[in-house]
Amino acid sequence: MFRFAAIATLASSVLIGGCLPPPPGHFGSFVTPVTPDEYGQRLCRHLDLEDYSGCLSEVLDYFEAPRPDDLPYGRNSNAGPIAMVLDQQVYLGRYDATPLVTRFRVTQGEKYCQGGYDAFAGSTDTILAVRCSDGRRGRADLTSALDGRNGIGRLELEDGTQAKIVFGYTALGQAEPYPYVHWSDPND
Incomplete structure (x- = not known):
């Protein structure tokens, strides 16, 4: 019995650690190291080249600034801000996650996208089904x-459009007010 438990624990650790290829349908591993540069690239990629470096510097400065460790715990341990760059625009919102149910909703003015999975309703993997207010659907x-409380992601819509996602308090602080205000609207 002990040997079986040890092997199961080791196998789970390898899978969770990202050493095995992702399951079919997944874009990447379950857990990965994410650097401030990676967060910055995802949050700033919608900008023109001349504004990109300023945005990236702002993100890196945000990570270098000392902040108190006042991240919410309890119900908010697996919930927080989320940002998605879709169609050259930053959508902001909130995600809520548990091992069996995850949901998010992001908005940009009147437009929104929302997604989730629910193992209790029959979802068989952690790919989030997404629908947007303009009728597009995807995953x-x-x-x-x-750290398990922050991360990155990717959205792919049925029409081939892709979006980059960043979530968590460490990466974003909070969605409102968005910490990178100078770079949130490429038309400013």
């Missing part, structure tokens, strides 16, 4: 950073 795959 999102989220990958946690090593």
Whole structure:
């Protein structure tokens, strides 16, 4: 019995650690190291080249600034801000996650996208079914950073449009007010 439990624990650790290829349908692993540069690239990629470096510097400065460790715990341990760059625009919102149910909703003005999976309703994997207010549908795959409370993801809509996702308090602080205000609207 002990030997079986040890082997199961080791196998789970390898899978969770991202050493095995992702399951079919997933864009990436379940857990991965994420650097401030990666968060910045995802949050700033919608900008023109001349504004991109300023945005990336702002994101890196945000990570270098000392902040108190006042991340919410309890119900908010697996919930928080989420940002998605879709069609050259930043959508902001909130995600709520548990091992069996995850949901998110992001908005940009009147437009929104929302998605989720629910194992209790028959979802068989952690790919989030997504629908947007303009009628487009697709799927999102989220990958946690090593701390388990932040991370990155990717949305792919049926029409081939892709979006990058960043979530968590460490990466975003909070969705409202968005910490990277100078770079949230490429038309400013």
